Amino acid sequence: MDKMVAGHSVAAWKKSGIGALVGAIVGAGTVAGLMHVAGTDFIDAMGGSRVALAGVAILYLLMAAFVGFGLAAPRTGARLLNVADADELREERAGMGRSVIVMGAIGAALLALALARTPSFPTGPVPAQAAAAVLALVIAGGVVASWAWRRQYDELNRQLGIEGGYWAFGLSWIGLTLWGAADFLGLGPALTAIDVVTTLAAMMLVGAFVAIGRRGLMMR
Amino acid sequence: MRDHREAAGWSQGELARRLGVSRQTINAVETDKYDPSLPLALRMARLFGLEVRELFIDHWMPEDE
Numbered sequence: 072m073d074k075m076v077a078g079h080s081v082a083a084w085k086k087s088g089i090g091a092l093v094g095a096i097v098g099a100g101t102v103a104g105l106m107h108v109a110g111t112d113f114i115d116a117m118g119g120s121r122v123a124l125a126g127v128a129i130l131y132l133l134m135a136a137f138v139g140f141g142l143a144a145p146r147t148g149a150r151l152l153n154v155a156d157a158d159e160l161r162e163e164r165a166g167m168g169r170s171v172i173v174m175g176a177i178g179a180a181l182l183a184l185a186l187a188r189t190p191s192f193p194t195g196p197v198p199a200q201a202a203a204a205v206l207a208l209v210i211a212g213g214v215v216a217s218w219a220w221r222r223q224y225d226e227l228n229r230q231l232g233i234e235g236g237y238w239a240f241g242l243s244w245i246g247l248t249l250w251g252a253a254d255f256l257g258l259g260p261a262l263t264a265i266d267v268v269t270t271l272a273a274m275m276l277v278g279a280f281v282a283i284g285r286r287g288l289m290m291r
Numbered sequence: 292m293r294d295h296r297e298a299a300g301w302s303q304g305e306l307a308r309r310l311g312v313s314r315q316t317i318n319a320v321e322t323d324k325y326d327p328s329l330p331l332a333l334r335m336a337r338l339f340g341l342e343v344r345e346l347f348i349d350h351w352m353p354e355d356e
Binding site: 154155158159162163166225226227228230286287288 | 302303304307311312313314315316318319322324325327328331
């Protein structure tokens with residue numbers, strides 16, 4: 072029995088490792104490719120805060136793409152995603168499909184914001200009004216969808232949502248308070264409005280991973 | 292719970308469908324990564340024709356007074 076448990080543990084580690092490695096390679100490749108296409112001048116013009124927001128946006132979009140790929144090709148997807156097997160991807164198609172929509176929409180809105188044309192970034196390819204409209208649409212859609220889908224999530228999903236939110240809020244509060252205080256006291260870099268957006272979006276992801284990881288659900 | 296599920300000849304997906312939860316939830320309960328709510332524990336016990344204490348093991352004992 073112990074050998075079976077140990078064997079399962081090794082297999083789970085191996086699967087998680089392969090998934091993380093593929094994710095890291097695809098993520099790094101995507102970012103490097105996009106930076107190459109955008110060019111050094113464009114990246115320099117964006118500035119650190121916009122680049123950080125774009126990076127978080129790309130993370131959301133990549134996660135949506137990974138899960139979407141897994142749903143389209145369950146056999147291959149089961150080797151990369153945090154699921155027990157291909158059947159789980161087929162059985163949980165509706166729920167995971169909703170995750171793809173939500174993550175994709177958040178990623179698109181954040182990317183539009185990062186690329187928005189403003190006085191500090193006059194070469195931004197997305198008109199500011201368009202970025203605002205996309206963000207407003209995604210937030211309004213998210214509120215409506217949360218209400219419409221409220222019965223589609225079971226108790227484990229809801230519990231993980233609560234725990235993820237708890238961690239996201241706590242980490243955001245610590246990070247933004249320290250950063251804001253350092254800026255106010257002249258001891259650290261300036262905290263801009265867009266940094267707050269980036270921090271909240273990033274901590275939502277970190278919070279979700281912490282909640283899932285603490286329950287041992289990262290390896291299945 | 293896994294023993295009872297397998298004795299019934301149900302897959303995790305089948306049990307999840309009967310209980311109205313996700314397969315991920317069944318997997319998490321079976322691997323001791325999630326304690327179900329009381330309503331779900333009661334439904335699980337009823338489905339298997341058992342008492343909750345027969346389905347979930349708890350070694351806690353009250354302290355001697």
